[in-house]
Amino acid sequence: MQRQFPLSDLGRVLAGFGATEVLVKRLAPNDNGKNQIYLAGDVSALGKIPTGEVQLVAGTSQKAGAKRGxxxxxxxxxxxxGEDYSLVQAPHAKLILYPQYSEVRLSGFVRDCPAAPSHLFDIKRAGRNPGRVLLLAPLPDGRVITTAFSPESAEAKCLLEQDGEPYGVLHRFELGGDTGTSSETLLISRLRSIHLAGWLDPVYLQPDGSHRPCLGPNCGGVTLESHLGILSNGRAEPDFHGWEVKQHGVFSLARPRSTRITLMTPEPSGGAYVDAGPEYFIRTWGYEDRKGRADRINFGGVYRSGGDAHSLTGLRLVLQGYDSRKETFDGDGCIALLDRAxxxxxxxxxxxLMNHWRMKHAKAAFVPSQLQRSPTIRYRYGSNVMLAEGAKFKLLLRAFAEGAVYYDPGLKMEKAASEHPEIKRRSQFRVDSRKLASLYEKNRIVDVLEGT
Known part of the structure; x- marks a missing residue:
């Protein structure tokens, strides 16, 4: 259930900084400065905690028997x-993902920070005491406010007694909103209203609450976001009370067939594309436009892990560093396009990939949409919505290994013979809608007309 944050005075302070929700971790004896704070089994489960770029580093553990890597x-x-409600930075705070353990832990959160209650995490003092509580409040500007409470405090006792909405091992509370109403119920209610509204003009939601037209045939996503109250220039991913909401186009709402859903569009991080540049990449492995458009080179096609080389480009997709039998992965693994040599x-x-995949929220809703082209472009949205939870990175790698997720680029170079060719970059990874469920631990179809 969605819950109002029970510490009203503290809630008002956090809301004053711009927070709209609070994440609470009830600390176990192993949650301390030495062992770090366990937050999740996968970085994708922590989409609500803003972080910097995910970086690969050498492991430094000196523990006997520790798995290296x-x-x-x-x-x-x-x-x-602080006690005076000032904010003091913890300069060494970071999330660490240990692929060999499938754990994400919070580290460096008290180091060199005078305002941190370090005694609550010192194993020689209170760092193993049961009943401690850690609070995290993400802000829209990317900061995270944190505070902690000792077991004997009234705040800790209150947060131990009152459950928030489950968010992995955390408890999520809202600052404001409808007390006692689950986020799923709120989402279904809004999607029901959008479905019953029928055909909708394509629009963007403005910061002042007004709408402006969205031009072109690719406005289904922003139109849905607008009617959910999500600003098109807001978060990196749509967010409705903790749910990522994505639309996918179908030809018929009554008989939706499998359609392609774009999961993410990351630029390559290595290979000739990076070392020599996109122009070299397209000239080397691209092909003349198949529709006969002059002075244009394309790079397209569908590439699945383990598949044959593409007939036009000569490239094939391989997944390196993933053990499909054990479902484990190496930190320095990658997905690569290889030529015949x-x-x-x-x-x-x-x-x-993790940098992009971690933006997926722990909960996602996939809404079918239908496009009307004449007499004007409009959209309507279906009543059967897929609700999914648990978008683990390991599931993404498994889907790559099985060919469910594939590379489907749309790169092109126009004015190719000129000194200044025009290049459009479009590296995208997609999944067929019927295989979307393989990316999540749990999923189900809900008819918004029937509710939850």
Whole structure:
């Protein structure tokens, strides 16, 4: 259930900084400065905590029996809330993903920060005591406010007694909103209204609440966001009370067939595409426009892991560093396009993919949409919505290995013979809608007309 944050005075302070929600971790004895704070089994489950770029670094653990190997780090712009409600930065705060353990932990959160209650995390003092509580409040500007409470405090006792909406191992509370109403119920209610509204003109939502027209045939997503109250220039991913909401086009709402859904559009992080540039990449592995448009070179096609080389480009897609039997992955793994001589034309490191995949929220809703082209462009949205939870990075890699997720680029070079060719970059990874469920731990179809 969605819950109002029970500490009203603190809630008003956090809301004053711009927070709209609070994440609470009830700390276990192993949650301390030595062992770090366990937050999730996968970085994708922490989309609500803003971080910097995910970076691959060498593991430094000196523990006896520890599994060695590279780890992923991502800085957190964290500030401890002082007694006078001032904010003091924790300059070393970061999330660490240990692929060998499938754990994400918060580290460096008290180091060199005078406002941090370090005694609550010191194993020689109170760092193993049960009943401690850690609070995280993400802000729209990318900062995270944090505070912690000792077991004997009234705040900790209150947060131990009152459950928030589950968010992995965390409890999520809203600052404002409808008390006692789950985020799923709120989402279904809004999607029901949008479905019943029928055909809608394509629009953007403005900051002042007004709408402006969206031109062209690719406005289904922003129109849905606008009617959900999501600003088109707001968050990197649509966010409705913790739900990522994506539309996917179908020819018929009554009989929707499998359609392609774009999951992410990351530029390559390695290979000739990066070393020599996109122009070299397109000239080397691209092909003349198949429709006969002059002075144009394209690079397209569908590439699945383990598949044959594409007939026009000569490239094939391989998944390196993933063990499909054990479902484990190496920190320095990647997805790569190789030519017939095994030269890497382009590659995407796991760190690069993780940077994009972590933006997927722990909960996602996929809404079918239908486009009307005449007499004017309009959209309407279906009643059967897929609700999915648990977008783990390992599931993404498994989907790559099985060919469910594939590379479907749309690169082109126009005025190719000129000194200044015009290049359009479009590297995109897609999945067929009928295989979308393979990316999530749990999923189900809900008819918004029937509710939850």
């Amino acid at each position: 590279p780890i992923f780090r991502s800085a957190v712009n964290m500030y401890w809330l 095994d030269e890497v034309a382009a590659s995407w490191s796991f760190a690069k």
